[in-house]
Amino acid sequence: MRDMAKPDGQGEPVIPYGVCYYPEHWPRNRWATDARMMAECKFNVVRVGEFAWSKFEPEPGKYDFAWMDEAMELLAKEGIRTVMGTPTGGVPPWFTSAHPDSLIVKRSGEKAAPINRYFTCFHHPDFIEASRRMVEAQVEHYASDPRVIGWHIHNELGGNRCHCERCRGAFQQWLKERYGSVAELNRRWGTMFWSQVYNDWSEVPVPIATHYNANPGLALAWERFSMDVFYRYAKMQADIIRAKAGSRWVSTNLRSQVHEQWISTNIDPHDARLFDLLDRVGYNNYPHAWDGMDDAVNSYHLDGIRPPSARLNPFDFEQRGGQPGWDLVSRLSRPGEMRLLAWHPFAHGTDGMTYFRWRVAWFGHENLWGGIVRHDGAFHPNVQPSARKVGEELEKAGPLMAGSRVESQVAFLRSQDSVWALARQPQQERLNYDKHLVDYYRAGIRFGVNMDVVEAGEELDRYRVLVMVMHYVMTPALADRLRRFVEKGGVLLATFRSAVVDQDVAVPEQEAPVWLQDVFGAKVEAYDVQEIERYGTRPNDPPGRLRLASTLGGGTAKAHSWYDLLSLDRAETLATYDTEFYRGTPAITRKKLAKGWAVYMGTASEPKVYSALFRHACGLAHVKPLARVPEGVEVRERTGADARLRFLLNFAAEGKSVANGPGWTDVFTGKKSPSLIRLGPRGVAVLQRPLPG
Numbered sequence: 001m002r003d004m005a006k007p008d009g010q011g012e013p014v015i016p017y018g019v020c021y022y023p024e025h026w027p028r029n030r031w032a033t034d035a036r037m038m039a040e041c042k043f044n045v046v047r048v049g050e051f052a053w054s055k056f057e058p059e060p061g062k063y064d065f066a067w068m069d070e071a072m073e074l075l076a077k078e079g080i081r082t083v084m085g086t087p088t089g090g091v092p093p094w095f096t097s098a099h100p101d102s103l104i105v106k107r108s109g110e111k112a113a114p115i116n117r118y119f120t121c122f123h124h125p126d127f128i129e130a131s132r133r134m135v136e137a138q139v140e141h142y143a144s145d146p147r148v149i150g151w152h153i154h155n156e157l158g159g160n161r162c163h164c165e166r167c168r169g170a171f172q173q174w175l176k177e178r179y180g181s182v183a184e185l186n187r188r189w190g191t192m193f194w195s196q197v198y199n200d201w202s203e204v205p206v207p208i209a210t211h212y213n214a215n216p217g218l219a220l221a222w223e224r225f226s227m228d229v230f231y232r233y234a235k236m237q238a239d240i241i242r243a244k245a246g247s248r249w250v251s252t253n254l255r256s257q258v259h260e261q262w263i264s265t266n267i268d269p270h271d272a273r274l275f276d277l278l279d280r281v282g283y284n285n286y287p288h289a290w291d292g293m294d295d296a297v298n299s300y301h302l303d304g305i306r307p308p309s310a311r312l313n314p315f316d317f318e319q320r321g322g323q324p325g326w327d328l329v330s331r332l333s334r335p336g337e338m339r340l341l342a343w344h345p346f347a348h349g350t351d352g353m354t355y356f357r358w359r360v361a362w363f364g365h366e367n368l369w370g371g372i373v374r375h376d377g378a379f380h381p382n383v384q385p386s387a388r389k390v391g392e393e394l395e396k397a398g399p400l401m402a403g404s405r406v407e408s409q410v411a412f413l414r415s416q417d418s419v420w421a422l423a424r425q426p427q428q429e430r431l432n433y434d435k436h437l438v439d440y441y442r443a444g445i446r447f448g449v450n451m452d453v454v455e456a457g458e459e460l461d462r463y464r465v466l467v468m469v470m471h472y473v474m475t476p477a478l479a480d481r482l483r484r485f486v487e488k489g490g491v492l493l494a495t496f497r498s499a500v501v502d503q504d505v506a507v508p509e510q511e512a513p514v515w516l517q518d519v520f521g522a523k524v525e526a527y528d529v530q531e532i533e534r535y536g537t538r539p540n541d542p543p544g545r546l547r548l549a550s551t552l553g554g555g556t557a558k559a560h561s562w563y564d565l566l567s568l569d570r571a572e573t574l575a576t577y578d579t580e581f582y583r584g585t586p587a588i589t590r591k592k593l594a595k596g597w598a599v600y601m602g603t604a605s606e607p608k609v610y611s612a613l614f615r616h617a618c619g620l621a622h623v624k625p626l627a628r629v630p631e632g633v634e635v636r637e638r639t640g641a642d643a644r645l646r647f648l649l650n651f652a653a654e655g656k657s658v659a660n661g662p663g664w665t666d667v668f669t670g671k672k673s674p675s676l677i678r679l680g681p682r683g684v685a686v687l688q689r690p691l692p693g
């Protein structure tokens, strides 16, 4: 909303709400019209600059910020502030022409061509120096500008992944610091296998794509190293900004962990050091873009980029506004969909949003990426009304939302190491770490609780239930923390392929779950897989069956993909297999350990079983749902200083009724809310209730 105390476009709005704007793409005489139209949409902020290097520094060392100053001034007259982006995502040809050796070497071993973006090596000294000079000049110019409310580093960290000889040298140095001696590296990676024993650091290669996979230890170390490279590049920029513009927050736009197209070039979006580096975590949010990304996937993304201990709530820098469009064009948002998808991040704790993008470009790689404004300069009839409506609603909800927190009793313990290791060795065609995690996430949404997504570095004892899905890579230290978590009264729910290998993807001398057999009271004696036909020589294996104990609702259910055959030690059986030669063998178990419980799920099944397991774990931990919601509706809460805010989001294309209970006020109408709430198709309700006392 517009902050009426400061109509001059200065200072932080209660909830920054606006759009990504590229004045460099449009004639100057259009800028004032754009600013006026943005105000009509209730926008109070723009993100600018992140691809304008050619305009900020048209020739080496010659900087020009006058054009941006002029655009910002016109925006400020309409009450619109600026988040300033550093422009290093796109690199001018004057740089790459002078430094052709700065182009990244791709995983395929080929050199990138400078015909798009993210094509420079983060170890190239001249590129680092050019980036530093560019950012320093920009920060020098805008450090004390009252229109700038925050800084946005680079764009989508993780694109510039490089395998060149410079990077190889840096990798060898990185390994030396972590493994100490080549002998230790050889021991931990098991390089005796296929005769890969290194005599010197200089012999260690980088995992270029070749006719067969790299040593798993090498491959995982490379991913961790690459994260370090991205972190150090971001820190270089953050340090420059902090030194001169200390009072402004620093952020960037991390990408979703679950967009399959991006997984191979993506970073760990939950990297604790990145979270620490950024004053507020920022991200992109493109649900329903091309791949039919479902709403549970998106909820998982939105919880994953919200560090539970962050000082400031996250900022959604690229919210799906118009139709995504690169080589392929994504579908047009259905009526109500854009508003629903905008409220989704706010329900998950976000406190700032800019749509991508203001106006669809006339030219360039994204000349089909839809905006609030069309090619002809008019508002898009399906997009702008939703943007304005959300802006009006934020005027009412924003003051209640700002600074409020998502408080969760349930967390998913995510393992990026497992994502990387399983991406190279999926073990069964249908198994995918994030997809299987979302099977359980969907059960949590169905149950109706707030959920966090944490990595091992986070405090675990604040939760009552921890869910660990295919947590393949385990360490003795994490296993000890999990044991203590259960002993102190927590409920740990883990699935098959958890705790199988150590941090070098080597198997310790025991069966899964390694270091945790005593916690679960279960040991994987053998496993079977459901084979999928691949060579036209045999039919697919049929799925298996489970026989469920009454604790999980009784009856039978499908089992598929993976079957752990368990032996038990002081654990109870919650389900057995009902097929194959292992009929009667335990498939799902639980064990009481001191004050808590450890539940083990040895197979993949169907939604009713995931829901039963989630409900059972919450029951053991005395965690109750926020509200009982029907299929398709998500309930979330944020807790502020004085009130609880409840968000009801209907992702279904038909209306739904929610038995919400008494005592709530509708934030948009200010009226007392009925106990039974009727949500229209893709409807949203935001309710508040004062905190007791």
Ligand SMILES: [Zn+2]
Pocket (backbone or CB within 6 Å): 104, 105, 121, 122, 123, 124, 162, 163, 164, 165, 166, 167
């Ligand atoms: Zn390189």
